[in-house]
Amino acid sequence: MDELMLDGNAIAGLLQEVFAVEMTTAVGTCGGCGAPGPVGAVHVYRGAGIVLRCPHCGNVLAKIVKGDSRVWIDSTGIRTLEVTV
Amino acid sequence: MAGTAVPGRLSWQLAELAEVVVETPRVKTIVFDVPGWPSHRAGQHVDIRLTAEDGYQAERSFSIASAADGTRVALTVQKIEGGEVSPYLTEELRPGDKIELRGPIGGYFVWEPSERGPLMLVAGGSGIVPLMAMIRTREAAGDDTETVLLYSSRSRDDVIYRDELERLSGNGLAVVHALTDSQPPGWTGYARRVDAEMLAEVGPRPAERPRVYACGPTPFVEAVAEALVRLGHDPLAIKTERFGPTGR
Amino acid sequence: MPPKAAKPVVSRGFRGRRAADVDPARLPPGQYVTRDFPVLSAGPTPHTSLELWDFSIVGELDEPRKWTWEEFRALPSEEITRDIHCVNKWSKLDTVWRGVSVDTLLEGIETSGGYVTQFSDGGYTTNLPLEDITAGKAWVVFAYGDEPLEPEHGGPARMLVPRHYFWKSAKWIRGLRLHSTDEPGFWETNGYHNYGDPWQEQRYQGD
Numbered sequence: 001m002d003e004l005m006l007d008g009n010a011i012a013g014l015l016q017e018v019f020a021v022e023m024t025t026a027v028g029t030c031g032g033c034g035a036p037g038p039v040g041a042v043h044v045y046r047g048a049g050i051v052l053r054c055p056h057c058g059n060v061l062a063k064i065v066k067g068d069s070r071v072w073i074d075s076t077g078i079r080t081l082e083v084t085v
Numbered sequence: 086m087a088g089t090a091v092p093g094r095l096s097w098q099l100a101e102l103a104e105v106v107v108e109t110p111r112v113k114t115i116v117f118d119v120p121g122w123p124s125h126r127a128g129q130h131v132d133i134r135l136t137a138e139d140g141y142q143a144e145r146s147f148s149i150a151s152a153a154d155g156t157r158v159a160l161t162v163q164k165i166e167g168g169e170v171s172p173y174l175t176e177e178l179r180p181g182d183k184i185e186l187r188g189p190i191g192g193y194f195v196w197e198p199s200e201r202g203p204l205m206l207v208a209g210g211s212g213i214v215p216l217m218a219m220i221r222t223r224e225a226a227g228d229d230t231e232t233v234l235l236y237s238s239r240s241r242d243d244v245i246y247r248d249e250l251e252r253l254s255g256n257g258l259a260v261v262h263a264l265t266d267s268q269p270p271g272w273t274g275y276a277r278r279v280d281a282e283m284l285a286e287v288g289p290r291p292a293e294r295p296r297v298y299a300c301g302p303t304p305f306v307e308a309v310a311e312a313l314v315r316l317g318h319d320p321l322a323i324k325t326e327r328f329g330p331t332g333r
Numbered sequence: 334m335p336p337k338a339a340k341p342v343v344s345r346g347f348r349g350r351r352a353a354d355v356d357p358a359r360l361p362p363g364q365y366v367t368r369d370f371p372v373l374s375a376g377p378t379p380h381t382s383l384e385l386w387d388f389s390i391v392g393e394l395d396e397p398r399k400w401t402w403e404e405f406r407a408l409p410s411e412e413i414t415r416d417i418h419c420v421n422k423w424s425k426l427d428t429v430w431r432g433v434s435v436d437t438l439l440e441g442i443e444t445s446g447g448y449v450t451q452f453s454d455g456g457y458t459t460n461l462p463l464e465d466i467t468a469g470k471a472w473v474v475f476a477y478g479d480e481p482l483e484p485e486h487g488g489p490a491r492m493l494v495p496r497h498y499f500w501k502s503a504k505w506i507r508g509l510r511l512h513s514t515d516e517p518g519f520w521e522t523n524g525y526h527n528y529g530d531p532w533q534e535q536r537y538q539g540d
Contacts, residue, residue, distance in 0.1 A: 002303070002374075002377045002378055003302075003303050003304060004303075004372060004374055004378075004485075005303055005327065005377065006303070006327050006328075007325060007326065007327050008193065009130075009191055009193060009194050009326045009327075010146060010327070012130070012146075012190045012191040012192075012193075013095060013130075013132040013146065013187065013188070013190045016095045016190060017095050020094055020095075022191070022192040024191050024192050024193035024194075025192040025193050038193050039193070040191070040192075040193025040194060040324070041193065041324075041325065045374050045375055045376055045377075046373060046374070047373045047374050047375035047376075047500070047520075048373060048375075048419075048420050048421065048498075048499075048500035048520050048525060049375075049520060049523070049524060049525065051375045051376060053376060058376070058377070060376075060456075063375075063519070063520070063523045063524075065520065065523055065524030065525055065537070067524065067536065067537040070524075070537065071524075072523050072524030072537075072538070073523075074522065074523035097341075099342060134341065135344040135347045135349075136341040136342060136343050136344055136347065137343070137344070137347050137348045137349055138343055138348070140341075141348070141349050141351065141365055142341065143347075143349055167350070167369070168350070169349050169350040173344070173346070173347050177346045177347070182344075182345055183342065183344075184342075184344050185341065185342055185344075
């Protein structure tokens with residue numbers, strides 16, 4: 001357990017800014033262990049950028065870097081993402 | 086839908102401080118008037134952005150403490166010594182001042198009366214804030230969902246919303262305090278950190294399939310979630326929100 | 334329509350928690366001085382015991398090298414005082430470290446590789462041209478001030494490459510991999526600049 005760890009709720013604003021829909025209720029499947037779960041429940045770390053990790057296996061689900069007018073998202077650790085539209 | 090904002094799009098807007106309420110020596114509630122506020126659900130939060138004269142910016146998230154109430158949005162902020170945003174919001178900001186805010190944000194850590202219960206709310210320190218929004222929303226809707234709040238604070242003086250919680254108790258709402266560091270004379274309640282035994286004594290049984298919301302500092306939330314799963318609660322029915330080491 | 338605030342609005346009386354009276358020549362563009370030491374991390378803090386810890390140099394070299402903690406600590410070390418600059422816009426002046434120069438670790442090594450990847454417990458990596466960590470530009474540090482480096486700041490040992498943004502100084506360092514080609518690391522593959530020179534304000538790709 002890490003005191004610095006947050007969860008997907010903490011980046012709900014950033015995700016909504018990027019995707020223009022509420023994303024914490026979206027359900028992602030981990031590319032590492034295959035466990036599904038809501039984005040709001042993933043583990044979030046703040047390094048130079050933001051790192052989303054699977055709460056079950058620790059696999060890096062996504063990395064997000066926010067520049068002044070650009071955002072980069074590496075989501076190779078997420079197998080599927082189910083979003084309510 | 087002509088004339089309304091694009092759904093989902095999040096944009097910064099100006100919010101004017103309308104009122105300040107002192108909650109505890111370290112905690113204040115700041116109430117903003119946000120023109121065009123689209124209403125919110127209990128458990129949602131807002132992002133706040135502060136900008137200095139020279140362009141330096143700081144951004145933080147704060148849970149909304151109030152039930153939906155027109156264009157009024159109340160945030161409860163704990164002053165973090167040596168912090169950057171919370172001392173400004175609690176000490177410097179005056180009614181009439183304007184700051185930038187965007188929201189409402191989030192949909193996972195949210196409860197609405199239509200979801201029913203039984204409801205189990207577990208708060209550590211300022212983690213009470215989004216849970217108080219749920220209690221106030223339940224009250225405002227005249228909802229009688231069976232609800233228990235287990236609220237851990239350091240001392241009696243650190244209990245946020247103490248009088249209001251006392252007043253709202255009953256009508257299906259039970260409030261149980263745990264005071265971890267110091268207790269007033271004659272205290273007969275819990276005097277230790279939240280643990281599995283306490284959760285079992287206070288909360289609904291797993292067979293009642295309660296909806297659980299736990300909010301607080303990360304170590305608190307981890308301990309609570311782990312204990313609840315060990316007691317047999319469905320992990321998918323436990324929703325958590327963790328505050329960072331510097332609070333919000 | 335709610336009033337939109339497209340341009341940031343100054344918040345009366347807000348100045349953050351920044352140090353005043355800083356010589357502007359010491360600050361790269363866009364940076365602000367902080368007095369405390371923010372902790373940033375891409376993952377959980379590893380807790381590798383010193384018995385299991387080692388430092389290795391691998392990849393394109395004549396023969397891989399490896400030091401146990403005891404062997405590493407027996408190497409000559411020095412005190413280093415430098416300003417550090419985080420890509421998230423804070424700088425911290427006159428930080429004092431103790432560590433082993435990368436020059437000492439690379440002594441006697443023959444390599445055709447012109448690039449290096451720092452690799453760490455927890456899987457973090459970051460890349461630089463080899464010449465940017467040699468000739469007194471980089472250290473493997475094990476103490477901050479007079480104290481052993483705390484795990485949250487990268488202990489038992491981290492890299493210190495103060496001429497680059499601080500994400501180029503890997504926490505929980507376990508070794509260096511030498512390459513003949515440049516291989517972008519954990520952040521360099523997703524948004525952050527490949528080289529990260531604070532004085533050129535190379536924060537993001539394309540800067």
